Amino acid sequence: MKLLAxxxxxxxxxxxxxxxxxxxxxxxxxxTSGLNFWQTMALSLLLFSGxxxxxxxxxxxxxxxxxxxxxxxTLLGMRNGIYGMQLNxxxxxxxxxxYVAAQLTIDESTATSTGQADPxxxxxxxxxxxxxxYVLWNLFTAVGALAGGGLGDPKQWGLDGAAVAAFLALxxxxxxxxxxxxxxxVCALATVIAVPFVPAGVPILIAAVxxxxxxxxxxxxxDEGLEPDVDPYAExxxxxxxxxxxxx
Amino acid sequence: xxxxxxxxxxxxxxxxxxxxGYFVPARFLKDPRMSRVAGTMTIGLLxxxxxxxxxxxxxxxAADARLGALAVAAIALALRAPFLLVVVAGAxxxxxxxxxxxx
Numbered sequence: 244m245k246l247l248a249x250x251x252x253x254x255x256x257x258x259x260x261x262x263x264x265x266x267x268x269x270x271x272x273x274x275t276s277g278l279n280f281w282q283t284m285a286l287s288l289l290l291f292s293g294x295x296x297x298x299x300x301x302x303x304x305x306x307x308x309x310x311x312x313x314x315x316x317t318l319l320g321m322r323n324g325i326y327g328m329q330l331n332x333x334x335x336x337x338x339x340x341x342y343v344a345a346q347l348t349i350d351e352s353t354a355t356s357t358g359q360a361d362p363x364x365x366x367x368x369x370x371x372x373x374x375x376x377y378v379l380w381n382l383f384t385a386v387g388a389l390a391g392g393g394l395g396d397p398k399q400w401g402l403d404g405a406a407v408a409a410f411l412a413l414x415x416x417x418x419x420x421x422x423x424x425x426x427x428x429v430c431a432l433a434t435v436i437a438v439p440f441v442p443a444g445v446p447i448l449i450a451a452v453x454x455x456x457x458x459x460x461x462x463x464x465x466d467e468g469l470e471p472d473v474d475p476y477a478e479x480x481x482x483x484x485x486x487x488x489x490x491x
Numbered sequence: 492x493x494x495x496x497x498x499x500x501x502x503x504x505x506x507x508x509x510x511x512g513y514f515v516p517a518r519f520l521k522d523p524r525m526s527r528v529a530g531t532m533t534i535g536l537l538x539x540x541x542x543x544x545x546x547x548x549x550x551x552x553a554a555d556a557r558l559g560a561l562a563v564a565a566i567a568l569a570l571r572a573p574f575l576l577v578v579v580a581g582a583x584x585x586x587x588x589x590x591x592x593x594x
Contacts, residue, residue: 265574282498289502292509294537299501301540306549309497313504319536320505322529327512328519336513345510401585404560407544408581411561414537415568423534430535431542438547446547447539454535458528465523468530473574 246371251364255355255371258475262293262351263379265409269296270387272406275397276304280388287384291377292349293472294413295319298447301406307444315444318451322469326353333357334366347373350471358476372475417468422461426468430454556588 246252266287273283278300286296295316302312326348330336333356336344347369356369394400418424430450437446458467519525545557560581567577 261573265578268575268578278494278498282495285498285502289499290505292505294533295501295505298536298540299498301544303494305543305547309494313497313501315536315540316501317504317508318532320508322533323505324508324512324515325526325529327509328515328517329512331513332517341513342510345513346506348509348512398589399586401556401560401582401587401589403544404557404585405578405582407541407557407560407585408564408567408578409574410537410541410544411564411581412568412574412577414534414541417530417534417537423531426531426534427538430538434539434542435546435552438543438552439550441550443547443549447536447543450535450539451532454531455528457535458531459524461527461531463527463531465526466530467527468532468534469526 246367249364249367249371251355251359251368252371254358254475255352255368255373256375258351258355258372258473259375259379261473262376263383265293266380266383267387267390268405268409269293269300269380270384270389271391271394272297272304272387272402272409273300273384274388274391275394275402276300276406278303280385280392283384283388284381287381290316290320291346291380292320292323293380294350297406297409297413301410302444302447304403304406305443307447308442311442311444311448315447315451318448322350323348325469326350329353330356330369333362334369344369344373347377349373349376350469351376351473351475354471355475368475413472416470416472416474419470422463423468426454426457429457555594556585559588559593560585 298319299312299316302315352373355372356365359365359368433453434446434450437449545561546552563584564581567580
C-alpha cells in the first residue's frame with residue numbers, strides 16, 4: 244500500500260481509531276438519555292460532529308425540549324463553518340467532492356489537514372481522517388447503542404457521571420491559557436444561576452449568548468477554543484497550535 | 492415522533508453550517524471576529540453542558556455523586572488519560588459513590 248507511506252494518512256488513521264472508539268460512549272449515553280437506536284444512529288450518520296451530538300443528547304437527558312436540544316447542537320456546530328472556510332481555501336474541492344467534504348468537516352479532520360505543510364499531504368490527511376473517523380464513529384456508535392440499551396437503570400452504572408466526564412473531556416483541550424478558562428468559568432456560573440429560573444435546556448443557550456458576547460467584544464486569539472477534542476499531532480508538539488491573529 | 496423532527500432539523504442545520512463554509516468568499520476569513528465568536532461559543536457551551544450535567548436536576552440544583560465524577564474526570568484529564576478512560580473513570584466514580592450511599 245503506497246498510501247500508508249504518506250505521513251498524513253498515517254496520522255489520519257491513528258486519529259480515526261482514537262476518535263472513532265469514543266463513539267461507544269456516545270452510543271451508550273444516547274440510548275440511556277432516551278433516544279432510540281435509530282435516532283442515535285441518525286445523529287452519528289447525518290449530524291456527525293461529536294460535540295453537537297453530545298450537546299443534543301445532553302439537553303434531552305436533562306429534560307430539555309427538542310428545540311433547546313437542536314439549538315444547542317446547532318450553535319456548537321458553528322465552528323464547523325469556520326473550518327469549512329479554512330479547508331475550502333486549502334483544498335479547493337470541486338463538484339460533488341465539495342458536498343462530501345462538507346459532511347466530513349469536523350475538528351479532527353480539519354486539524355489533521357491544517358497540520359500538514361504540503362498541499363497534497365493536506366488533502367490526503369483530510370480525507371484519511373474524515374473517512375476513517377466517519378466509518379469508525381458510526382460503527383462504534385452502533386456498538387455503544389446496542390450495549391447501552393441492555394444496561395437497565397443507567398444511574399446504577401453511573402452513566403450520568405459518564406456524561407459529565409465526556410463533556411469535561413470535550414472542553415479540556417480548549418482550555419489553553421487564561422482567557423478560555425475565564426470564559427468557561429463565567430459561562431458555568433451563568434448556567435448555575437439560570438437553572439432554577441428557566442426551563443431545562445435554556446441555561447445552556449444563555450451561556451451560549453454570554454460566550455458569543457465575550458467573543459464579539461474581546462481581543463483574544465482569533466482561533467480561541469478551536470482546538471480538536473483529540474490532537475492529531477499530540478506526539479509531535481505540545482501546547483498551542485494557534486496561529487494568532489493572522490489565521491491560516 | 493416530535494423528537495425526530497428536531498433531531499432531523501439539527502442534522503440539516505449542522506450540515507448547513509459545514510457547507511456554508513465552503514461557499515462563503517475567502518475574505519470573510521480575514522475578519523477574526525467570526526472565528527473568535529465560534530471559538531468562545533464552543534468553550535461556553537461545553538462548559539455549560541458540563542455544569543448542567545453535574546448539578547442540575549430538571550429546574551433545581553443538586554449536589555450528588557456527579558460532583559465526584561467531575562472531580563475524578565478532571566484528575567484523569569490532568570494526567571493526560573485518553574477520552575474513553577476519562578469517561579469510564581467518571582462513570583465508575585458516580586456508581587461507587589452511590590453504592591456507598593451518596594445518592
